[in-house]
Amino acid sequence: MNYVVxxxxxxxxxxxxxxxxxxxxxFITTIRILNEILGENLKILDCAAGTGIYSFYLADRxxxxxxxxxxxxxxxIINNELKSKSYKMDTAVLDATDMSIFPDNSFxxxxxxGPFYHLTDENQREKCFSESLRVLKKGGLIFTAYIPRYFIxxxxxxxxxxxxxxxxxxxxxxxxxxxxxxxxxxxxDTYYSTDKEMEKLYLDNNVKIIDHFAQDGLTPLFADKIxxxxxxxxxxxxxxxxxxxxxxxxxxxxxxxxxxGEKI
Numbered sequence: 608m609n610y611v612v613x614x615x616x617x618x619x620x621x622x623x624x625x626x627x628x629x630x631x632x633x634f635i636t637t638i639r640i641l642n643e644i645l646g647e648n649l650k651i652l653d654c655a656a657g658t659g660i661y662s663f664y665l666a667d668r669x670x671x672x673x674x675x676x677x678x679x680x681x682x683x684i685i686n687n688e689l690k691s692k693s694y695k696m697d698t699a700v701l702d703a704t705d706m707s708i709f710p711d712n713s714f715x716x717x718x719x720x721g722p723f724y725h726l727t728d729e730n731q732r733e734k735c736f737s738e739s740l741r742v743l744k745k746g747g748l749i750f751t752a753y754i755p756r757y758f759i760x761x762x763x764x765x766x767x768x769x770x771x772x773x774x775x776x777x778x779x780x781x782x783x784x785x786x787x788x789x790x791x792x793x794x795x796d797t798y799y800s801t802d803k804e805m806e807k808l809y810l811d812n813n814v815k816i817i818d819h820f821a822q823d824g825l826t827p828l829f830a831d832k833i834x835x836x837x838x839x840x841x842x843x844x845x846x847x848x849x850x851x852x853x854x855x856x857x858x859x860x861x862x863x864x865x866x867x868g869e870k871i
Contacts, residue, residue: 611725614787614795615678621658628841629830633823633863635845636852638664640820644748644867645670645716652714652742654703655721659685666696673714675701677722704734709742717743720752720865727784727798740812743870749814750867752822755859756783756799762827762862763793802858805866814868820852821861 624634638661649670653662656674658681666672674685674696682700689696699708703722717739726732739749760779763770775791778784783799785792802819809816826833826848833844851857858864 611795612678616680621660621684623657624660627830627834628836629826629833632826632833632845632848634660636820636822636849637661637865639849640818640865640867641665644818649715650713651716651718652709653718653720654701654706654739655719656685657681657721659688661718661720662696663688663692666692666694673697673699675699675703675706677702704731704738706738706742711741712744713742715744715747717747717749719750723751724754724798724800725796727786727796732798736808736812740814740870745870747870748817748867749870750865751805751809752863752865753800753805754797755861755864756780756801757859758862759799765828767793802855802864802866805864809866809868813871815871816866816868818853818865818867819858820865821848821854821857822852822863822865824848824852824857824861827862 624630641661641664645665647669651665651670651672653659653665653672653674656662656676659674662672662674662685674682675698676682676685677700679700682698685696685698689698701708703719704726719735719739722735723732726735736751739751743749756779760770760776764776770791770793772791775789778789779799783801785794785797785799787795806816806819833841836844
C-alpha cells in the first residue's frame, strides 16, 4: 500500500469531484442516493474518506461522522477544514484492512468508497470487507465502491493511445490487476472488479443487497462535451443518468460503481 499512498500524496484528490461537471456527476448521483437511503441520527464511518467530500456533506446534515484514510495528507486537509466547522469529527490515518481501533458494532453505516479497488491481493480485499462488517451494527448499511473491469481499458486507451496494447487489455480483463511495476501502469496498484463478483462477495458474507448503481456511467469518455454544456443541459444529463444508473447493462460500463448492502 506504500505505492498507493505515495500516489495519492502527489495527487490533488480534493479536486477530483469538484473541478468540472464531468467529474461532479459521480458526487451528484451518489449524494442523491445517500439522501434517499439514509435515515436520521446515524453514526457513520467513512473509512477511505479521501479529503472528506462525503464526510463533510454528511456531517453538514447532522450525521455523526468519523473520517479515516490511509493517506496522511488527506487527513491533514480534513483536519484543517474542520477548524472552520462548528461540529467535531473524529479523524485518523488508518488502513482499512485493520480497523482494530474501533470496537465491533460501532457504526450504523460504513462507507467503503476507495480502499477495495486498491487491494490487488484477494486476502487483503476480504480483510478490508470483513473489517467493514465487523465495525458495522446488525441492520447497518455498507457502501462499497469499485471500478468495473470491462470499462477501464477503453477509458485509458481513449485517453492516451500509448495504452492501446493487447497485452494490457488481456491483463485487465483476465486478472483485473494493475501493479505499479507494470510496464504500462497508468495509475497505481489497483484491482478492477465485476458486478457479479461484488454481488457474490455481499451474499457470501450474509449481506442483503439493497442497491447497486453506476456513479458516473459513460461520462468520463466524453468529458469535454459534457463540460461544454449549459447548466440546464447538464441537469438533464444528470437526471437521465440517475434514471438509468441501476440498469444492469450500465453497471459494467461505468467508471465507478457502488453496491449497498444491509448486514443481516
